[in-house]
Amino acid sequence: MDRSPDYLVRRLRLRHLELLVALADAGTMRAAAARLHLSQPALSKMLGELEVGFGARLFERSPQGLAINAFGLAAVYRARVILGELARGKEEVDALRSGAAGVLRLGTLSVTATVPFAVARLRQQVPGAQVHIHEGRVRDLIQRLLDGELDCVFGAITPELLTSELLRLLRTEVMLEDELCVLCSASHPILKSRRLRWADLHALPWVVPPKDTLVRQGFMTAFLNEGLEPPEPAVEVLSSVTVGSLLRTDGNLLGATRLEHARDELARAAVSRVRVSPVIPLPSLGLYTRHGPETPAPLTQAFAQAIRWCGRQQARSAKA
Known part of the structure; x- marks a missing residue:
């Protein structure tokens, strides 16, 4: 299966990155779903797409909830940076428009x-x-x-x-x-x-x-x-x-x-x-x-x- 960076760019959306961060912060599917206004089935589907894209399980599942693993920590760190840079880009465009x-x-x-x-x-x-x-x-x-x-x-x-x-x-x-x-x-x-x-x-x-x-x-x-x-x-x-x-x-x-x-x-x-x-x-x-x-x-x-x-x-x- 193609797991190259190009595959991630083609298949994943910013919503997937928001999901990664929300899961890392919330620790449970229910809390993350509420934060993103998604149903739990939709959230589970997106998490599956993420893990297929990265070629690794990013969270360990248990009755107590989700526990992020080493692969997940690496992915979440980059997701936060990407979302932060996007917010910075919007700030800079707004600033440039104002002179x-x-x-x-x-x-x-x-x-x-x-x-x-x-x-x-x-x-x-x-x-x-x-x-x-x-x-x-x-x-x-x-x-x-x-x-x-x-x-x-x-x-x-x-x-x-x-x-x-x-x-x-x-x-x-x-x-x-x-x-x-x-x-x-x-x-x-x-x-x-x-x-x-x-x-x-x-x-x-x-x-x-x-x-x-x-x-x-x-x-x-x-x-x-x-x-x-x-x-x-x-x-x-x-x-x-x-x-x-x-x-x-x-x-x-x-x-x-x-x-x-x-x-x-x-x-x-x-x-x-x-x-x-x-x-x-x-x-x-x-x-x-x-x-x-x-x-x-x-x-x-x-x-x-x-x-x-x-x-x-x-x-x-x-x-x-």
């Missing part, structure tokens, strides 16, 4: 000083570009990238991703180095001190992110390296924007954050950086795109160039 030069769907950290500058730089280079920014945790954004919902993701190159099976599906480029940064109110007396070490800050009240974050882990490492038990924070909060607001409101607090996040707060009034030795590096920030035979879209490449330009500007500022 735009194209659409960049960008995933990024919720607070970053670099991305706004890079987007502004991109729009200088490509004046008609539209940018749709999606904020969130890197691991969630990476999945959306792989599903074809995003064009690129700017975020930390974490140890979790470096050891993950997902890494082989990604192109990853290091863009910026990063480190742990201590902030305080501009009126805090600690700013009068020089040559501070982490031990000098141990007894002071802190506002820091939760324990499952890279910043908190770097914060704990800083004190452990000094032979000290990491201090328990007076306030624990994820948002660096909230950290900045707390420091402006409570002049006794110190705050721990990424330098990338801190740049945005330091650009505003009433917050200063506390220089502490030794420097605690944090995972670098990079740009993720999907790995494949095709090169990233021109607008994605232009955004990567804009990020590199911002990195060079920051490096010059640090040396000045």
Whole structure:
């Protein structure tokens, strides 16, 4: 039987791809049928056509429902990408009809000083570009990238991703180095001190992110390296924007954050950086795109160039 890619193109429709995704998400024929507004017999027929086309059983059947197998996982991954690319094509056509030069769907950290500058730089280079920014945790954004919902993701190159099976599906480029940064109110007396070490800050009240974050882990490492038990924070909060607001409101607090996040707060009034030795590096920030035979879209490449330009500007500022 002909199971070539041409056979799949001739025999399968987009509805088959929607069915694959619906079955993977729903886990039962009944739930998938309801989601797609199909009868169960029609759904069973389409699943059979899919499995004939791929030449393999994609789901294992049991009284408890359907369980996707390794063949199904591979097929569903590609189905999500195809459907995502189709949605992206519709967005780009709509944008071009409205006079735009194209659409960049960008995933990024919720607070970053670099991305706004890079987007502004991109729009200088490509004046008609539209940018749709999606904020969130890197691991969630990476999945959306792989599903074809995003064009690129700017975020930390974490140890979790470096050891993950997902890494082989990604192109990853290091863009910026990063480190742990201590902030305080501009009126805090600690700013009068020089040559501070982490031990000098141990007894002071802190506002820091939760324990499952890279910043908190770097914060704990800083004190452990000094032979000290990491201090328990007076306030624990994820948002660096909230950290900045707390420091402006409570002049006794110190705050721990990424330098990338801190740049945005330091650009505003009433917050200063506390220089502490030794420097605690944090995972670098990079740009993720999907790995494949095709090169990233021109607008994605232009955004990567804009990020590199911002990195060079920051490096010059640090040396000045």
